[in-house]
Amino acid sequence: xSPRPKNxxxxxxxxxxxAAFRVFAEKGYRAAxxxxxARAAGVTPAALYYYFPSKADLFRAAVTERRSQLQPxxxxxxxxxxxxxxxxxxxxxxxxxxxxxxADERTRAVxxxxxxxxxxxxxxxAIFQEEVYGNIGAVLGYLEQHMAQGNVRPMDPRVFLLxxxxxxLAMVIFRDLLRLxxxxxxxxxxxxxxxxxxxxxxxxxxxx
Amino acid sequence: xSPRPKNxxxxxxxxxxxAAFRVFAEKGYRAAxxxxxARAAGVTPAALYYYFPSKADLFRAAVTERRSQLQPxxxxxxxxxxxxxxxxxxxxxxxxxxxxxxADERTRAVxxxxxxxxxxxxxxxAIFQEEVYGNIGAVLGYLEQHMAQGNVRPMDPRVFLLxxxxxxLAMVIFRDLLRLxxxxxxxxxxxxxxxxxxxxxxxxxxxx
Amino acid sequence: xSPRPKNxxxxxxxxxxxAAFRVFAEKGYRAAxxxxxARAAGVTPAALYYYFPSKADLFRAAVTERRSQLQPxxxxxxxxxxxxxxxxxxxxxxxxxxxxxxADERTRAVxxxxxxxxxxxxxxxAIFQEEVYGNIGAVLGYLEQHMAQGNVRPMDPRVFLLxxxxxxLAMVIFRDLLRLxxxxxxxxxxxxxxxxxxxxxxxxxxxx
Amino acid sequence: xSPRPKNxxxxxxxxxxxAAFRVFAEKGYRAAxxxxxARAAGVTPAALYYYFPSKADLFRAAVTERRSQLQPxxxxxxxxxxxxxxxxxxxxxxxxxxxxxxADERTRAVxxxxxxxxxxxxxxxAIFQEEVYGNIGAVLGYLEQHMAQGNVRPMDPRVFLLxxxxxxLAMVIFRDLLRLxxxxxxxxxxxxxxxxxxxxxxxxxxxx
DNA sequence: CATGAATGAGAATTCATTCAT
DNA sequence: GATGAATGAATTCTCATTCAT
Numbered sequence: 001x002s003p004r005p006k007n008x009x010x011x012x013x014x015x016x017x018x019a020a021f022r023v024f025a026e027k028g029y030r031a032a033x034x035x036x037x038a039r040a041a042g043v044t045p046a047a048l049y050y051y052f053p054s055k056a057d058l059f060r061a062a063v064t065e066r067r068s069q070l071q072p073x074x075x076x077x078x079x080x081x082x083x084x085x086x087x088x089x090x091x092x093x094x095x096x097x098x099x100x101x102x103a104d105e106r107t108r109a110v111x112x113x114x115x116x117x118x119x120x121x122x123x124x125x126a127i128f129q130e131e132v133y134g135n136i137g138a139v140l141g142y143l144e145q146h147m148a149q150g151n152v153r154p155m156d157p158r159v160f161l162l163x164x165x166x167x168x169l170a171m172v173i174f175r176d177l178l179r180l181x182x183x184x185x186x187x188x189x190x191x192x193x194x195x196x197x198x199x200x201x202x203x204x205x206x207x208x
Numbered sequence: 209x210s211p212r213p214k215n216x217x218x219x220x221x222x223x224x225x226x227a228a229f230r231v232f233a234e235k236g237y238r239a240a241x242x243x244x245x246a247r248a249a250g251v252t253p254a255a256l257y258y259y260f261p262s263k264a265d266l267f268r269a270a271v272t273e274r275r276s277q278l279q280p281x282x283x284x285x286x287x288x289x290x291x292x293x294x295x296x297x298x299x300x301x302x303x304x305x306x307x308x309x310x311a312d313e314r315t316r317a318v319x320x321x322x323x324x325x326x327x328x329x330x331x332x333x334a335i336f337q338e339e340v341y342g343n344i345g346a347v348l349g350y351l352e353q354h355m356a357q358g359n360v361r362p363m364d365p366r367v368f369l370l371x372x373x374x375x376x377l378a379m380v381i382f383r384d385l386l387r388l389x390x391x392x393x394x395x396x397x398x399x400x401x402x403x404x405x406x407x408x409x410x411x412x413x414x415x416x
Numbered sequence: 417x418s419p420r421p422k423n424x425x426x427x428x429x430x431x432x433x434x435a436a437f438r439v440f441a442e443k444g445y446r447a448a449x450x451x452x453x454a455r456a457a458g459v460t461p462a463a464l465y466y467y468f469p470s471k472a473d474l475f476r477a478a479v480t481e482r483r484s485q486l487q488p489x490x491x492x493x494x495x496x497x498x499x500x501x502x503x504x505x506x507x508x509x510x511x512x513x514x515x516x517x518x519a520d521e522r523t524r525a526v527x528x529x530x531x532x533x534x535x536x537x538x539x540x541x542a543i544f545q546e547e548v549y550g551n552i553g554a555v556l557g558y559l560e561q562h563m564a565q566g567n568v569r570p571m572d573p574r575v576f577l578l579x580x581x582x583x584x585l586a587m588v589i590f591r592d593l594l595r596l597x598x599x600x601x602x603x604x605x606x607x608x609x610x611x612x613x614x615x616x617x618x619x620x621x622x623x624x
Numbered sequence: 625x626s627p628r629p630k631n632x633x634x635x636x637x638x639x640x641x642x643a644a645f646r647v648f649a650e651k652g653y654r655a656a657x658x659x660x661x662a663r664a665a666g667v668t669p670a671a672l673y674y675y676f677p678s679k680a681d682l683f684r685a686a687v688t689e690r691r692s693q694l695q696p697x698x699x700x701x702x703x704x705x706x707x708x709x710x711x712x713x714x715x716x717x718x719x720x721x722x723x724x725x726x727a728d729e730r731t732r733a734v735x736x737x738x739x740x741x742x743x744x745x746x747x748x749x750a751i752f753q754e755e756v757y758g759n760i761g762a763v764l765g766y767l768e769q770h771m772a773q774g775n776v777r778p779m780d781p782r783v784f785l786l787x788x789x790x791x792x793l794a795m796v797i798f799r800d801l802l803r804l805x806x807x808x809x810x811x812x813x814x815x816x817x818x819x820x821x822x823x824x825x826x827x828x829x830x831x832x
Numbered sequence: 833c834a835t836g837a838a839t840g841a842g843a844a845t846t847c848a849t850t851c852a853t
Numbered sequence: 854g855a856t857g858a859a860t861g862a863a864t865t866c867t868c869a870t871t872c873a874t
Contacts, residue, residue: 012858012859026328027328028236028238028324028328030236030238030239031238031328033842033843033844034843034844034845035842035843035844043859043860044859044860044861045844045845045860046845046846046847046859046860046861046862047858047859047860049844049845049846050857050858050859050860051858054844054845055843055844055845112327114386115323115324115381115385116236116323116324116325116327117324118385118386119320119324119385119386119387120234120235120236120239122387125386125387125388129388129389133390153406155402156394156398156402158390158391158394159394159398159399159402159403162375162378162379162382162399162403163375163402163403163406165374165378166373166374166375166376166377166378166379167370167371167374167375168374169374169377169378169381170370170373170374170377170378171370171374173323173377174370177323177326177327178322178326178327178333179327179330179333180333180337181337182341182366183366186364186366186367190364190367191367191370194363194364194367194371195367195370195371198361198371198407199406199407201409220833220834241867241868241869242868242869242870243867243868243869251834251835252834252835252836253835253868253869253870254834254835254836254837254870254871254872255833255834255835257869257870257871258833258834258835262869262870263868263869263870428837428838442744443744444652444654444740444744446652446654446655447654447744449863449864449865450864450865450866451863451864451865459838459839460838460839460840461839461864461865461866462838462839462840462866462867462868463837463838463839465865465866465867466836466837466838466839467837469866470865470866471864471865471866528743530802531739531740531797531801532652532739532740532741532743533740534801534802535736535740535801535802535803536650536651536652536655538803541802541803541804545804545805549806571818572810572814572818574806574807574810575810575814575815575818575819578791578794578795578798578815578819579791579818579819579822581790581794582789582790582791582792582793582794582795583786583787583790583791584790585790585793585794585797586786586789586790586793586794587786587790589739589793590786593739593742593743594738594742594743594749595743595746595749596749596753597753598757598782599782602780602782602783606780606783607783607786610779610780610783610787611783611786611787614787614823615822615823617822617825636854636855657846657847657848658847658848658849659846659847659848667855667856668855668856668857669847669848669849669856670849670850670851670855670856670857670858671854671855671856673848673849673850674854674855674856675854678848678849679847679848679849
């Protein structure tokens with residue numbers, strides 16, 4: 001009957017968002033129920049509707065909230081200080097940072113949601129696209145500059161991104177999402193170091 | 209030709225499986241309803257239960273059926289004749305074949321289902337794992353042989369697979385599943401040819 | 417568990433429509449619940465959705481069904497044989513028939529629904545308008561003919577309708593719908609006979 | 625003028641009552657939500673409960689309040705000065721006044737509520753019954769006197785009321801509530817003048 | 833084989849109401 | 854006086870599933 005816990009809860013909205021994201025990531029949008037999210041947030045289902053008009057809105061808000069939480073990590077990938085480094089070091093550092101970023105539990109949850117719901121919900125993809133491309137754009141700028149100087153083999157930037165994002169993404173998908181047996185105990189560096197070497201061998205021609 | 213008197217009895221089971229797979233791939237397991245699958249198959253929902261005991265079973269059967277349909281294409285990836293080629297040619301051919309395989313509409317549907325449902329259903333992943341690894345194993349055998357001969361840089365085979373599956377998978381995910389704007393008009397060869405060159409540059413040392 | 421009563425129910429749809437109309441008339445659209453309608457029809461709420469896609473559709477169907485049930489009585493009001501009578505007899509007969517029609521339980525239920533929901537739902541009104549006007553049109557035709565012959569004082573037909581429908585409608589509203597104390601025991605003839613006389617006195621000039 | 629220091633304290637209660645009546649009249653009791661009423665009144669739903677214990681009480685209070693607003697208009701219908709007139713003039717004046725009263729927007733809203741909720745809520749009807757009958761009683765008194773004098777044909781007063789209220793009520797229902805096409809542009813006098821003539825022709829015998 | 837009819841168990845959502853502040 | 858936050862009890866609607874025929 002009493003609609004209120006005694007001590008004022010500090011940030012119900014945030015707690016709900018957090019709980020909702022967890023449940024959505026674990027179960028997927030359809031299988032996640034408002035009742036379960038409410039339980040996870042320690043409130044009643046009706047409380048969810050006090051803060052968000054619908055399940056779809058809660059989902060969107062939860063995802064957007066998570067995006068902004070990831071924002072600093074994403075921005076760090078394009079940190080200005082790394083851009084002083086020569087291509088080999090820069091790319092190595094970038095690969096390591098990106099591997100850590102992708103393998104982070106919070107990022108993985110986003111990837112899971114994006115892969116599960118994105119194909120049916122382009123607007124969901126759009127939430128991240130802008131953000132990601134804004135930060136990756138800085139990286140591409142660095143590369144284009146060095147391509148122009150002949151330090152890096154000229155290449156379609158999209159292809160370049162696939163080169164080093166692809167293996168990392170595949171690792172996260174196989175190892176962390178699908179939990180394929182053979183990949184289960186593959187540590188990040190086991191992929192990243194050979195990847196850096198191999199890709200760089202192909203990308204940065206005359207240094208070899 | 210056949211002495212069968214009536215018009216060929218329709219392969220109801222097969223049609224249902226086909227329709228079910230389409231609907232599951234498009235909507236995801238939870239959002240796909242038995243009614244919609246039935247409609248897609250041209251039967252009533254009750255008929256589904258004549259052939260399959262439950263939605264979960266139908267899903268599993270539909271996925272398994274699709275796996276066996278992809279089987280020939282997968283097997284071709286490990287075709288014995290390509291294994292006569294030297295590493296550069298072999299790897300190039302493999303990359304091209306795999307890119308075509310991954311980008312094929314039927315494969316994409318499987319990937320979509322695996323990415324969406326796999327994280328919550330390890331047994332679903334298992335259905336494909338065996339199959340895929342059986343065929344990829346042949347490829348790995350080839351490589352191990354050449355690594356031993358010094359023709360290919362020695363490397364963890366899992367990492368090797370990530371190297372060349374990763375970018376292809378990423379391309380399919382970005383371009384075909386998430387339909388990211390920038391990737392929408394990236395043709396397979398635009399990725400595959402630079403990928404072959406670059407990776408090979410790193411993988412096959414003395415040729416450079 | 418058993419989804420089916422043993423002996424096949426003869427006309428579930430009709431029963432549901434009937435029950436729905438009763439409940440809608442008694443409670444109004446909003447206050448009537450699918451659960452109560454189901455109970456009244458002896459089925460489960462889900463069964464309602466087997467026959468009708470939504471509550472709104474069920475409402476509409478129930479009202480339309482009732483309209484067609486009333487159709488014969490309405491048509492009788494414009495029966496051709498009464499049209500052979502001279503104006504005084506014709507109007508008297510019409511008034512009596514209409515009073516009986518309006519005071520009939522089934523008609524009253526329609527009036528109740530129309531008065532309660534009509535102001536917010538013009539399409540509901542439209543369901544009856546056509547029907548009613550079709551039949552009343554015949555009456556008006558008779559009158560116009562006699563107006564032309566000078567047997568009936570010329571008059572706007574809408575006003576004419578208000579003249580003799582109005583008191584009858586008011587009687588039904590006061591007596592049967594609002595159950596105003598003073599009207600509770602006013603029998604139809606107590607209104608109809610003076611009404612016939614009085615109105616006719618004004619309407620059929622030279623006969624007096 | 626007034627020595628009150630601050631800006632006049634708003635009549636919250638009155639505003640709420642006003643807003644509540646509007647919303648109830650437009651949507652009906654069930655469909656009207658406390659939230660919407662609060663919004664219309666410019667307060668929060670909780671504030672409603674400061675002034676009224678429940679939705680039902682608010683409804684009742686809003687209706688009663690409106691009744692007292694209509695009171696003067698109702699009383700005017702039985703104004704003493706008109707009672708000096710001879711029957712023909714008196715009845716004509718009464719008809720005109722009543723038509724104006726019924727067609728007034730505020731009265732219409734009351735009628736709408738009474739027709740929609742009255743059948744399920746006798747106590748709602750009672751709120752007005754007393755009021756109305758008190759004032760109409762005066763009119764009936766006038767008539768009874770003239771009936772006794774032979775100036776008006778003797779008649780059950782309830783029937784008399786139906787005679788001239790009925791067409792007016794029907795006009796308001798058809799034209800203003802149900803918005804029936806044919807009645808939409810029927811002005812009050814188009815009904816009232818013929819009605820006066822016709823009814824009087826029947827009611828006031830020797831003048832004809 | 834196949835279906836029409838039906839259902840039980842949820843699911844999202846609404847809403848009058850409460851109460852500490 | 855007034856409100857923000859919250860809730861319990863409906864309510865509409867969905868859907869996998871059943872089974873007599």
